[in-house]
Amino acid sequence: MPDWSVIALRSLGAVVMLFVLTRILGKKQISQLTFFEYVVGITLGELAGFISTDIEAHYFLGVTALLVWFLSALLVEMVTLKSRSFRNWMEGKSRILIQKGKVLEDNLKKERLSGDELLEELRKKNVFQVAEVEFAVMEPSGDINVLLKKENQPLTPKHLGITVAPESEPQTVIxxxxxxxxxxxxxxxxxGWLLTELEKAGVxxxxxxxxxxxxxxxxxxxTFDDMIKVPKPQTKQLxxxxxxxxxxxxxxxxxxxxNGESKRIYADGAMQLTRNVEHLTPLLQR
Structure with a gap:
């Protein structure tokens, strides 16, 4: 068999194995990695490249090494789910950088983080003054999460005493x-409902x-044609x-x-409808 076909078959097998193993290890392998997951990811890629191109080496020896690294990563992942102390040792713990508006310089040094780097991370969170921060913590992933002081937090409907409707996920129907x-x-x-709505919009x-x-x-x-003007939905407003x-x-x-009886019936109906409108207004004005 020609060398190019051997390499093609080896590469195809390596791609399939690497994909299957990565899927089993889970989505963390393509998100924020821990130190161990970072090492495992690099090694699995190196081994896959090795068994794809090194035609002089025994193919199944490379597969064995790949499986050993995969099983090691899977075992560590299972243990970290069960043991908090082992998880802290493998992934590290969160560290407080700002507490009650005060920068903790000792913790910055432990994370090898300079003041400029801290300010840069705060700016990424749209915070430009340290005085606005109540609490900031560096997560094991390296991200810095920030809690603003109460007076600097954005207003919400709850702060204003406004009742709003529950949010639900919209569905893509076309x-x-x-x-x-x-x-x-x-x-x-x-x-039928969808076609009726499209007919109302003239699309x-x-x-x-x-x-x-x-x-x-x-x-x-x-629409495909951006020049077409589609009216905004007004179902709730109507x-x-x-x-x-x-x-x-x-x-x-x-x-x-x-008529007294009719007057009473109309008045009761108007009062009931007024209460219904008050309850429905938060839902229909979003």
Missing amino acids: MDGIILDEPLSTLGFSR AVENVFLGQADQYGELFID LLATLKKCQADLELYALSTS
């Missing part, structure tokens, strides 16, 4: 002009690059306006009728 039935059924909608399915819908029935559309109009109509009927 991709490259093709309707995706599974996300539609996840939201509880049908193709054909084949002209849609991306379509996303939320649980409230609002459809966002991005529903809220309709409810307010109905409530106002009931109040008007209650005032205009001379």
Whole structure:
């Protein structure tokens, strides 16, 4: 067999093995690595390259070395999940760099971090003054997480006493002009509903690059032709306006009728609808 075909077969086998082993080791191998995972990742890559190109060496010896490193990494990962002390030894522990607004210089030295590097990391978190920081900690991954002082934290609806609707994940229902039935059924909608919404917007399915819908029935559309102007979804705004109009109509009927029983029914309906509008407003004004 020619050398090039041997190398091709070896390389194909190495690619398959490396992919399978990396998948088993999990997503941490492609995210923030610990020291040991970093060494294992480099070594597995080196071994895969070795068994792919060194045709004079026995192929299965290289495979054995690859499996030994893989099993070692898998064993260490399983032990770190079970033992906190072993995990701290292998991955390191978090270290506080700023506490109650005070920089801890001794901890900076232990992490071999200069003041300039600390300021650089703070700027990455959109913090330009150390005085704004209540607490900062360096994680085992090397990332620095920052907690701002209470007065420097951004306002939230909770701070203002505003009730907001729960957030849910929007579903992509159209991709490259093709309707995706599974996300539609996840939201509880049908193709008929989707086609009706597209007809309201004046857009054909084949002209849609991306379509996303939320649980409230609002459809966002991005077309292939960026010159096409697609109206913004107004389903919730229209529903809220309709409810307010109905409530106002009931109040008007209650005032205009001379029949006592009808006046009471209209007034009760208007009051009930007012309460419903108050409850639904946070959901419909998002």
